[in-house]
Amino acid sequence: MIEVKNLTKIYGTFVAIKDVSFQAKKGQILGFLGPNGAGKTTTMRIISGFMPATAGTVLVDGLDIFTQSLEARRRIGYLPENPPLYNEMRVEAYLRFAGKLRGLSRGDLDAAVEHVLEVCGLREVSSRICGQLSKGYRQRVGLAGAIIHEPQVLILDEPTIGLDPRQIRDIRALIRELGANRTIVLSTHILPEVSQICDKVVIINEGHVVLEEALDQLPAGTSLEDVFLNAIARERGHEDTEAEEELEEVGAGRSSAQ
């Protein structure tokens, strides 16, 4: 359903992600893990068609996100890290706008809005103004906007960040439900979240993939935490030594200057 092939993104001279590849099938929930600044958001922005990669391609349902962008974007629902809400709009009006923007016809719109209000538990806030909602509700309105056109692919950038435990539980349940007949890519740095709701995990560190594995394929007895820390530590391992060498050189430079 989603095939990410050799994505590289370079901002000026900064390499944000390098040669990132992974894939997710229909009905799979893919947990996209990585420390802060590893390139998760960059990757998701590329998959969602917000910006292009410097190199590499993304296929969504066989459609290239760059060359067949409009068709591919029709199949994607994307929830950025900050829910893209218009603060002056009421929740229901916002959802209608999101639906129309995704090409829902007038006839389907009412039913679709009703449906997402129900599914995301937004019934009681449907006439509130987006700018006055709590973080948890904002997140849910964003999610409702992302799924209003019943997309085959859902890209969720840290959907549970900033929520209270009960809301986290609700959102996770909702994601599991949605994932039954869709492909979901979900980024997070909360490890239990991945073991609870995902079928597959991709770990990214410093811009490249260090692990792509189905959760039930992970060696028995090891926790995801160990896997994650090991994968990152392996990376850090030689970088730390490089960094130390550099430090030593600097130190040597200083002492010679004195």
Added chain:
Amino acid sequence: MRNALVIAGREIAAYFVQPIAYVVMTVFLLLGGWFFFALLRRFDLIQQMYLAMQNPAMLQRMNLNQMVIEPLLHNMAIVLVILVPAITMRSFAEEKRSGTYELLLTAPVRTGEVVAGKFIAAAVLILVMVVLAAIFPLILVLFGNPEIGVMASGYLGLIFLGLAFVAVGLFTSSVTQNQIIAAISCFGALLLLYVISWPAETGGGTWSGFLRYLSLPEHFATMVRGIISTKDIVYFLSVIAVALFLTQRSVESVRWR
């Protein structure tokens, strides 16, 4: 086209909810009314002076169009130079800052449609403002005998002028995520278009002819005098087309950076 209208609809609602539209219209009409009042007072005073001097020749030459409507339109154009940057500054800058830009650019909508939607929304607001400002000539028609055709031509000019300003404002808003930067650079660009022919006033030659062609008030003034010529319409349409094209490129540029 449908997408452009969807975006325009949301924009217009935002103008009225926020409530930028009311503030802008109030300021525009209030200042317009003040100019109108001042010009009319002056007209009245001069008329009484000539009556007292019993000078029928001069009285004959007094003209409502020239003495009231023309300066009124020029003054309102200057007010637009100040108001339009305030209308357009948020159009793209605000979306970038608040993150809704990601919603727009990941929806199955062409960047051209996004730009068209924003332009239509601001254009509607300008249209409403100018139509409301038609109250001034209406008063003249009720109590005097101005030439309606000339006034209509001037108001048409004001609409074209406003649309050209809006297009420039959309462009400056599309290159930044800071609304103040968007507004100030728009204001600068519009003011420059206003005074660009100043160095040309003394000299002749192709260079000053070119500057005069670029100058907004030159073309606007022709329409205010009641002359609708293709040359001026083409000028306004070109400014709009070039600015909207640049806006579309600048929005699209997120995709090549």
